[in-house]
Amino acid sequence: MAKRRTRFPGGVAIVTDSTASLSPRDAADEGIEVIGLSVIVGADTLIEGVDADAEVIATALREFVPVSTSRPNPQEFAEVYRRLADEGAKEIVSIHLSSRMSGTVDSAIFAARAAAVPVTVVDSRQVGLATGFAAGIAARARGSKVKAAKVAELARTAGENSTVLIYVDTLEYLRRGGRVGSAAALIGSALSVKPLLTIADGLVVPLEKVRTTGKALARMEALAVEAAERCDDYDIGVQHLANAAVAEQLAERLAKRLERESVPVDEMGAVIGAHVGPGTVAVTVTPH
Incomplete structure (x- = not known):
């Protein structure tokens, strides 16, 4: 008889947010709980991963419909932490997008103070696949001899050591959302420049x-x-918003040069897409 998989290896539950770009299947396979951020499109409030997807966001942005995003509130985190504790988790490691881009980490910290079990909140200082890869590394590290503090450290280190490269057609969407950081210096010449951006110290630069x-x-x-x-070993992935053909071609070239069978390609989630705009392509490399 096959050994039954433990719900929380080492007693540790892993939580992340929807900007981590984990598919429902990957999250389930890794045993990761995902909390959705909100996307406000016109007068409608949608939840990323539930009823907000990249196609909806790309269309809204092209049609100049107002789009904004919102963090989960502390109560949403509290309810998830409570349920995980009720299901048998002894400790929780909660891994989220950069606190310099969103208040999600603040909500998690607030809820953690009243949780029934110890909660370690990790600011990945990243967004997108880099946060997702960090959560995956944390999930796979769990075990009877691996404490929650070590799991959190591995996630934090993965975020710090990730390389995120972002091509955007225009900086206009980043400017609108206030997430452009020091890349604001490029806005004046945005019409004549195709910006190549990265994430450093938690900000788009x-x-x-x-x-x-x-x-x-x-x-x-x-x-x-x-x-x-x-890297000796690493996770790699390509993301895009309404630019599948270019993203797939890039992934094929990367796979060939890196001698890998393939490099995964996924459309960006609604929250990230709302800030970078259609045409964006990004590559993330996270060392193990």
């Missing part, structure tokens, strides 16, 4: 100014290969 889309994507490919080749 400019990496390089490139004059054409082709050159930006080629440079992003080269930098992703360099980042991967510095």
Whole structure:
């Protein structure tokens, strides 16, 4: 008889948020609980991963429908922490997008104070796949001899060591959402520049100014290969918003250069998509 899988290996539950870009299947396979952020499209409030997807966001942005995002409130975190404790979790590690981009970490910390079991909140200092990869590393590290503090440390380190490269057609959407950080210096020349961005110290910042889309994507490919080749082992993935053909071509080139069978390609979630806009392509490399 096959050994039954433990609900919480080592007694540790893992929580993350929907910006981590985990599919429901991957989250279930890894035993990760996902809390959805809200996306406000016009007068409608949608929940990422439930009724808000990238297609809805891309269409709204193109049609100039107001789009904004909102963190989960502390009560939502409290309810999840309570349920996990009731289901047998002895400790919880809660891993979330950068506190410099969202108040999600603050909500988690507030709820953690009143939780029935110890909760360690990890600020990944990242967003998107880098946060998801960090949560996955944490989930796989759990075991009888691995304490929650170590699990949290591994997640934090994965976020710190991740390389995230982002190509956007325009900085306009980042400017609207106030998430552009020091990349604001590029806005004045946005019409003549195809920005290549990264995430550093929890913020979106400019990496390089490139004059054409082709050159930006080629440079992003080269930098992703360099980042991967510095690692003994790593997770890698490509994301896009309404730019599937370009993302898939990039993934194929990366797989060939890195001698991997494939590089996964996924459409961005609604929250990230709301801030970067249609046409965006991103690559994430997270060392193990």
